[in-house]
Amino acid sequence: MNNFKLYLWAMVLILVFALYEVFFILFSSKTSTFFKFIAVLVLIAIISVGLKRNTYLPFLGPTVLPPIFLQNEVLPEGANFTFKVDIPEAEGRKVMYWGSQPSKTLFEDPYIAYGEYKNSGITTVKNGEAKFVVFCPSSYRVPGTLLSPHVHYRIVESNGLLGEVKTVYVQCE
Structure with a gap:
């Protein structure tokens, strides 16, 4: 740090x-x-x-991850919230995604909010859409700001190059 x-x-x-x-x-x-x-x-x-x-x-920003670490489809076990994100430019590519842990209380620290990253998965863009399946992520604080529930994702480019982190805000109710 x-x-x-x-x-x-x-x-x-x-x-x-x-x-x-x-x-x-x-x-x-x-x-x-x-x-x-x-x-x-x-x-x-x-x-x-x-x-x-x-x-x-x-x-x-963009980074690299050896493709061997990118499994096929992976979902958080027991996840109950599904939503789709339009990513037509990434047709057929894998997308890694992760959200904070589900909780009824507000997390005061992002490291605690994400914990061991169990609320994460890998999907493939089909028909221009990526289908994310997660537990409803909770809000958390970063210095000076309260962040509403959201999910981060990276598009997997060729040869293990990962695009920059993108964020989509969600409403679970």
Whole structure:
């Protein structure tokens, strides 16, 4: 966890310093028009990178998993909530999905909410839809935010490449 916090602070520091430099260049009377133009391009890049979730949470981005770990269809045993997600671009591909543990009480920590990831499965996209079967996931808190029930998923690309984590919010009732 300390490495993650260090990474997070490093990203914030880099973006803030780059932003400072851009404004220094833009508002300096001694800077040429060419360098001001470059500074505007850098500002656009800072905004683009700074607004992306994966900049601060890189573990949610694309990753690799050896295909041997991807079984055929897997469902949480006894799961009673089914829903479908439209993913027409992933026809015939496998999708890994997971939700928090079912609970009537609110989890105060995402690590406790997901526990041992027993509320997870693997499905295949058929007719442009992925069918997810889970126990109704519970809400949980992350610092400063209450997250409603949702399920995360990754589309399995070729050769074990997994797409970024996507999220679909659900209402179980």
